[in-house]
Amino acid sequence: MSYGSLTVWKLQREKHAALKKILMLEQQLDAKQKLELEIQQLKGKLKVMEHMPGDEDSASKNKINELSEALQEKIDELDGMESLNQTLVIKESKSNIELQEARKELENVCCFSNKIYVTNIVHQISWLFIFCSMACSTGLA
Secondary structure (H helix, E strand, O other): OOHHHHHHHHHHHHHHHHHHHHHHHHHHHHHHHHHHHHHHHHHHHHHHHHHOOOOOOHHHHHHHHHHHHHHHHHHHHHHHHHHHHHHHHHHHHHHHHHHHHHHHHHHHHHHHHHHHHHHHHHHHHHHHHHHHHHHHHHOOO
């Protein structure tokens, strides 16, 4: 595999990973927006129930309590989702830093390997030149 095709392959892999991440973030955003909408709807229902004139019977009090509990569950779920999202962002940031460090190290190793390869070629050419020079000077050529 040539260096150019390896670079293209790496870029395609990085592009695929970026697109996958965008899709995941869009799904998270959709879930968060849905949860926020449910919270707003529950708040609205709760306000309507609290301001309704009429009997203060146990059925309406139970309904208000149920709505309040459901609202609190949704708020807790949203808080958990935001906390998880923050944790994932921090983890991703650390992973990106580690990846960049590994990439730099790999580039250094590749550069070092290429320098050794070039140095060996130059060394071999030098020996060939010396050998040819000696052969010419001794009349062997």
